[in-house]
Amino acid sequence: MTKAELYQKACMLPMLPGVYIIRDKSDTIIYIGKAKRLRVRVSQYFREGVPHDNKVTQMIAHAYTFDVIVCQSEFEALVLEASQIKAHTPKYNILLKDGKGYSYIKITREEWPRLSFALQKDEDGAEYIGPYTSAFAAREMAESAMDAFLLPRCNKRFPQDIGKGRPCLNAHIGKCMGVCSGKISCEEYNQAVKNAARLIRYGKKEILKTLHQRMEEAAERLEFETAALLRDQIAAITKLSAGQKVVVDPDVEMDVIALAGTPRSVCAAVLRFREGRLTDKREFVFHDTADVDAVREEFLPRYYLDDEQVPRVVAVDALPPDADALRQALSEKRGSEVQLYIPQRGDKAHLIEMAHTNAVERLARESGRYAREEKLLDELAQVLGLSAPPQWIESYDISNWGDGSSVCGMVTFREGKPYKPGYRRFKIQTVAGTDDYASLAETMTRRAAEYDKYAALAAEGNPSENAFGKKPDLFLMDGGKGQVSAARQALAGTALADVPLYGMVKDDHHRTRAIVDSAGREIAINMNRGTFTFITAIQDETHRFANEYRKQQMKKKSYSSTLTEIPGIGPKTAKALLTQFKTVGAVKEATPDQLAQTPGVGGQTAQTIYDYFHPAEAGE
Secondary structure, eight states, X not given: OOHHHHHHHHTTSOSSOEEEEEEOTTSOEEEEEEESSHHHHHHHHHSTTOOOOHHHHHHHHHOOEEEEEEOSSHHHHHHHHHHHHHHHOOTTSOOOOOSOOOEEEEEOOSSSOOEEEESSOOSSSOEEEEEXXXXXXXXXXXXXXXXXXXXXXXOOOTTTTTTSSOOOHHHHTTSSOOGGGTOSOHHHHHHHHHXXXXXXXXXXXXXXXXXXXXXXXXXXXXXXXXXXXXXXXXXXXXXXXXXXXXXXXXXXXXXXXXXXEOSSEEEEEEEEEETTEEEEEEEEEEESOOOHHHHHHHHHHHHHHTTOXXXXXXXXXXXXXXXXXXXXXXXXXXXXXXXXXXXXXXXXXXXXXXHHHHHHHHHHHHHHHHHHHXXXXXXXXHHHTOSSOOSEEEEEEEEEOTTSOEEEEEEEEETTEEOGGGOEEXXXXXXXXXXXXXXXXXXXHHHHHHHHHHHHHHHTTOOOOOGGGSOOSEEEEESSHHHHXXXXXXXXXXXXXXXXXXXXXXXXXXXXXXXXXXXXXEEXXXXXXXXXXXXXXXXXXXXXXXXXXXXXXXXXXXXXXXXXXXXXXXXXXXXXXXXXXXXXXXXHHOOHHHHTTSTTOOHHHHHHHHHHHOHHHHTO
């Protein structure tokens, strides 16, 4: 549908609350929103002359049709919108990422378990508490728990290292129970780890009550060493608690939220207060928009109605238009009444100012980063003689190994920063043996073909966000004149032939030395610190990405070759098994019935595979 047709359709909508779902030409959902009056909200997107920020303008440009779901109330629309966004994650709805990822607290499963902070959850059989959206909060909780229960932080292995050498400094200053001294039993140690986990999960009130009871029982049994250890743990928890400044009523669970904006982005800052103390701070930056009110309206329900814990009090700098519906939704999720309001005076009003200051400071840091990156791109343009700063840079590196196989890694830098959605990997298909020049030529030929494909789709009215559909401002090859010439010849006569192309030359110590053009002329960059650092970062990232892909392929080949040693199993079947089970170990543990579920693997072949890994059973 055209924009005029979409506007006419919107004008026929009812003046009732509901949810609208906007789709692109491929029928993909690109935006979901709620409205108090559907006709008013949806029609404003498609009415001529209505100004929109950059994000909304892009969404409208890709809109092809829309559907609506009429609801009985604003509350029903708000809850439905949140569930639909969570189910479909549309491209133009705000993404609640604060750049920190998820973090965990890890407890190993062994005779003498260890507690630590972890950035990710591994398949290692350990117990993981979390996930936590804040690495800061998770790390602080892990450190506090280890301090409270005097858990070891060293690399010693227990019980192997018990009694070997003197205890470390932490044991001497009272920060470790000194397991290595041999004075702590395995049972006592495991109980301390369990108590640390309870402190993390449930807070200090419950664990202090339990520790007091256990200390009294130990004293009654005349187990004075145990009682003294429990006493020290109680004192440590009390000391940790006292060392944190109380800023609000200790009985209040409260989040304080404020937003700030610039002409190019908006930041939402969230301060979390639990038991009267500031326990966490989160910041969310949304680019390509300057509409603070619109971001607030979408952010608040998204933040709380997905998976976030709802506190008793939510203090905000301004209420969204659907405040009553949001308050009802938060109360229902929490299971008790939630206070959503704007503090007018006193300490809580000051906390709103504090949150707003954090949002402003984050935007200032973002602006500073943009300014630094823009300066780097300006300098690079001057060094290379480009007509404009290169906003979209693609860099390529060939990586090969002993059997003649090669791969190529392509990394993308957008506005001076690595742009991971633009990274691509190429498995070299037409080159026999190790030939970096030919491999690079194949890669660039395929790159140009991909660009032509997406350019044709755009000409037909089907624009794509795929990175291959973007024409770069600059190509960089890892290597010298030979690599540059091979890439330039491959691009000759294509739509990418006019893109500036240079090589990144390294010295004998594998460090970036200069940039080289297709004529073999070197452009010294070591005198320009900013450009030198920037090019080095691009070259190192490209090399890392290409090598990572090569190692991954080598590992797959190694796994595959293990399976092809089984009689009757060829490369195709080995690949199917690895696709189904991921690892050779999983194939080994699978039953014949499970193996037979692999495409192309029948019952007889499944039994052959099983017997290969279980010869004792096969011989019975």
